[in-house]
Amino acid sequence: MNKRNFTFILLCTFFILLCKSVDTNAKTKYPNSGVVITFDDTSVNEWFEADKTLSQYSWKATFCVSKINTLSFSEITKLLKLQKEGHEIAGHGFHHFDAPKFVSKNGINKYINQEINPMLALMNFYSFKVTSFAYPFGFRNAEIDAALLKKFKIVRGTTYGAEDPFFQNCYYNNSKSVLAIGIDTDHPNFSIPYLLKLLEYTKRKHQILILFGHKPLQKITANYQTQIATLQLICNYVKQHHMTFYRLSDLDHLN
Numbered sequence: 001m002n003k004r005n006f007t008f009i010l011l012c013t014f015f016i017l018l019c020k021s022v023d024t025n026a027k028t029k030y031p032n033s034g035v036v037i038t039f040d041d042t043s044v045n046e047w048f049e050a051d052k053t054l055s056q057y058s059w060k061a062t063f064c065v066s067k068i069n070t071l072s073f074s075e076i077t078k079l080l081k082l083q084k085e086g087h088e089i090a091g092h093g094f095h096h097f098d099a100p101k102f103v104s105k106n107g108i109n110k111y112i113n114q115e116i117n118p119m120l121a122l123m124n125f126y127s128f129k130v131t132s133f134a135y136p137f138g139f140r141n142a143e144i145d146a147a148l149l150k151k152f153k154i155v156r157g158t159t160y161g162a163e164d165p166f167f168q169n170c171y172y173n174n175s176k177s178v179l180a181i182g183i184d185t186d187h188p189n190f191s192i193p194y195l196l197k198l199l200e201y202t203k204r205k206h207q208i209l210i211l212f213g214h215k216p217l218q219k220i221t222a223n224y225q226t227q228i229a230t231l232q233l234i235c236n237y238v239k240q241h242h243m244t245f246y247r248l249s250d251l252d253h254l255n
């Protein structure tokens with residue numbers, strides 16, 4: 001082999017190794033783009049029905065349950081089935097307290113003892129693996145985040161607005177305290193065109209979009225309801241664009 005050929009092969013090898021290294025770094029830095037779909041409160045029967053329609057997309061959701069002590073045996077059984085299918089069951093408060101209001105009046109210890117510990121005890125008793133928490137009404141502050149992150153891997157608040165997706169804060173942000181934007185039909189500024197804008201930005205910028213709703217139904221009859229058609233649109237978008245369904249607790253493993 002002459003010197004010129006040798007140099008050429010050496011340069012090719014160097015170039016291939018460089019490309020591989022850039023590719024590996026990209027994978028480490030950016031997880032696949034995707035969505036976290038969460039639901040709050042106690043609409044277990046509607047969640048279970050929605051799953052029958054949406055399981056064809058191999059979707060994964062996070063169900064944030066409040067007032068676990070008020071659920072019937074049949075509802076607990078349905079939640080266990082959802083967990084077994086790979087969905088996440090998360091906490092949403094034993095009483096559904098407004099956390100900052102309760103803590104400013106009674107202190108953080110009383111909050112943990114009344115709102116969090118009894119919820120975790122009963123949910124663990126039922127074999128739910130609870131590692132995430134969604135704040136009732138989305139109300140939170142840094143002091144409560146710090147206390148709750150000793151008990152949960154991820155805590156979730158809420159966010160609003162219809163600004164350009166670049167200025168939104170409803171994406172995974174490399175922190176354990178995240179914000180979700182509403183997909184209930186009556187959520188302020190909710191619209192399908194805006195949701196599509198957020199999904200498009202999420203895909204283009206390798207983001208993870210975090211969403212929250214309450215009761216999924218085919219036909220909307222009241223506030224705090226998510227239309228099944230909205231969920232189908234999200235699931236279709238995720239599938240068509242090779243994005244990933246993340247659960248809240250999955251965000252903990254991305255760093």
Ligand SMILES: [Zn+2]
Nearest residue numbers: 040041136137
């Ligand atoms: Zn709630």
